[in-house]
Amino acid sequence: MEAEITNECAWRGLDNVATGQMQMRTLKHEVWSYQPPEGDRATSLCLAGPMGDDLRRLLGPTARLITTIEAASHFEAMTEYYKLMGWGAYTAKYAWDLEPYPHDWFQIQSTDR
Numbered sequence: 510m511e512a513e514i515t516n517e518c519a520w521r522g523l524d525n526v527a528t529g530q531m532q533m534r535t536l537k538h539e540v541w542s543y544q545p546p547e548g549d550r551a552t553s554l555c556l557a558g559p560m561g562d563d564l565r566r567l568l569g570p571t572a573r574l575i576t577t578i579e580a581a582s583h584f585e586a587m588t589e590y591y592k593l594m595g596w597g598a599y600t601a602k603y604a605w606d607l608e609p610y611p612h613d614w615f616q617i618q619s620t621d622r
Contacts, residue, residue, distance in 0.1 A: 533609055534581060534609075534610075534615055535579040535580055535581045536556055536579070536581070536586075536610055536614060536615065536618055537556070537557035537558070537578075537579055538554055538557060538577060538578040538590075539556075539557050539565075539576075539577055540552060540574070540575040540576050540577070540578065540590060540593060541553045541555070541564075541565070541568055541572050541573065541575065542575050543569055544569065544571045552594065553568065554586065554587070554590045556614075557577065557618065558617065558618045560614065560617060560618065575593075578590060578593075581609050581610065582606070582607060582608060582609055582610060583605070583606045583608075583610075584601050584607050587599040587606070
């Protein structure tokens, strides 16, 4: 039974099941500042590691990493990003915004750390 619970929790991105202290696993996100071809400097949020490579390639040579954010879901990442930028409260638009990140995303990112 414990193995089933551990596997289910691992699939859902939960750690420390054996100790009884369930914590959501987090993914590292990066906040970038960059200069678009026209207009004022802007910011973007992306996943660290290979899942953020496509976005980082688009940012250009003037892009600078501002900070990183650890989050267990899209909602959590955006909430922290909005707080950092002073934009007020982030509102989830879709139900999946609140879901923990897929298990395979943790595997992809952990191979890059």
